[in-house]
Amino acid sequence: PPSNILISACLYGLPVRYNGSEKARLQHTLRTWRDQQRLVVFCPELAAGFDTPRPPAEIQPQHGRYSVLAAGARVQEQSGADVTERYLLGAWLALEMAQANQCRFALLTDGSPSCGSQRIYDGGFRGQTLPGVGVTTELLRRHGIEVFSDRQLPALMARVVAVDRTGG
């Protein structure tokens, strides 16, 4: 079966976080995968009904833990508005999209309370990050999808090549 790749819409449309060579490499790789019809472009937050622009939200830890699914951490806007349920909806829609399109992998924008997979913001709205994952990443990984951040493109490329060669 094809090992398709769910990709954050903002990463696909706007790979601007990169220096020149990384950006060129990212664009070349994404073009190749796109031509192979392996990319499934998705934004969990837009799917859940948020607008662009929208207020930033950060995960608020519960007893020191940032896991929404396992620890009951909440997602809040700076105003204090609790948007956890909508972030969960976006995560479930991402999972549904991934499963419906045979995505074994996901390449997601790091830092986001939805898509982060290496770092997230610490909940204080001060621009401070710490190791952690967003809600969508947490749910996808629970269901066996291999999530890579935008800084891990070489690792994802290696996994895709390995899976293509062995059939999984």
Ligand code: SF4
């Ligand atoms: Fe959407 Fe944010 Fe994920 Fe980009 S990082 S795809 S804007 S939820």
